[in-house]
Amino acid sequence: MANNETLLKKIIAHSKEYGYIFPSSEIYDSLAAVYDYGQYGVELKNNIRNYWWESMVHYHENIVGIDSAIFMHPTVWKASGHTDAFNDIFIDNKDSKKRYRVDLLIEEHIAKIEDKILKEISKVSQKYGDTFDEKMFRTTNKRIIEYQNTINEINKKFNEALDKKDFAEIKKIIEYLGIVCPVSGSKNWTEPRQFNLMFSTQIGSTSNEDNGLIYLRPETAQGIFVNFLNVQKSGRMKIPFGIAQTGKAFRNEIVARQFIFRMREFEQMEMQFFVKPGTELEWFSYWKEQRLKWHLSLGIPSNMFRYHDHERLAHYANAACDIEFNFPMGFKELEGIHSRTDFDLKSHEEYSGKKLRYFDNELNESYIPYVIETSIGLDRMFLAILSYSYKEEKLDDGSERVVLNIPSLLAPIKVAILPLVKKDGMPEKAKNIFNSIKTDFLCQYDEKDAIGRRYRRQDAIGTPYCITIDTQTLEDDTVTIRERDSMKQDRITINEISNTVNKRIKESYKLAC
């Protein structure tokens, strides 16, 4: 564990030193849990996004992409459940330092009372056997009626306080009920507090009641759902079909840490797949499998990944699974695959009053499609690639090197062009080569310092191929091509550079569809 902690630290330091990731607004002491991508970071990030986009949108004729706005009508978030679900009220126990969701504390308390009712019932039902009438008993037994009244009373008071956002009243209820912290056993509570997980801002001219209060989207999925009909009709899409989107999302995390794993501003790559009701679980397992294949296609070993099936499901799902990656902090969620049922479209139908249905010619009827969601964090994928790639190697000659074994398809710089020495016309020759292949790959020219040191520099930023120009190049137009991982060199002609690099990159991954 200690090793893994230092590994993450090393990756963070390496990212900063070599232009991958910088803390946001660093000269002003940074902004917590916000990061900027540097000159190599942006290339890697773009390459990951492109690979995802091509695998999802270009290689599937029944999946199309969109790019919806970050600003959305505020009602979208009422319909999605975010306005309520992401506005939980928390309370801290001062002794155990534990934080609890107030509604869950109350729920637990109510569950205890319900337990008492059930005990009463089972006691009596054993006595009377088959002739026992539970309904009758519930409505007539004095004790049960009392319990039930208590429950109703708590619910009523709590909901009233919630509606009014009356935090003082909420605290009173908790104190009145004598709820104790399960850990410390004390009733030493802080004031209840609200953590709004959505960022809000003002927009001038919306017509809603809150004076133009709108939110930055906490997920990109809703942009897909509200455009479901637009895309389906304009694209003449037939079920099953998918809509994909990548883009920024924003969440005001209570605790945002672990580098770019959990940021306030992050980027998602989501695909919502619309299917016939009743077929959703088949499609769920299909996409579960497909998405893992996509990860493995990059050549990262399969033991770095694992599935994690959800036991407790979110309000909108009837099946859910994470693909977890073995980050330096351990196995953590990288991608989620959810069977979202018809929750979102149905809810948008209710709130918007617009029919969001699909007419199925085979069945000769219309229905609200069910949805399978694949949702991956781009920044998390970035961190996965980086933490898999970062290696400190001890070489045979006793020296050490730090290398990023980034899958070459995703590497920021693909080719470095290096004159062996800075004289005898080698720099000029090298610049000619640079100019002739710069339209094929992102290249970098470097003539400073000894050749070995330049190789190490390229290793450190993860450049898979180095082309070196030497005396022989001047005689017969051949160069050496050096592989980052093996450090082996081959001699090829200048004309072969593009094809060779292309071929080797293609061989390094299995096309994912």
Add this chain to the structure above:
RNA sequence: GCGGAAGUAGCUCAUUUGGCAGAGCGAUAGCCUUCCAAGCUAUAGGUGGCGGGUUCGAGCCCCGUCUUCCGCUCCA
């Protein structure tokens, strides 16, 4: 948000009763070098996180604040 540790050059770290702020690596320019870091010369780079206080004098002591790291509740 709460508790614990830390913050000195781009990076890693020195600088002790409180007395002129330093080194290595890196960077830049040049020299030397014909294939895997650590050859030579020169140069740049610091209001010691920031703000206040104590003191003749603060990087060091005190207070506040910000940021980062480590532990606790949600999520992609």
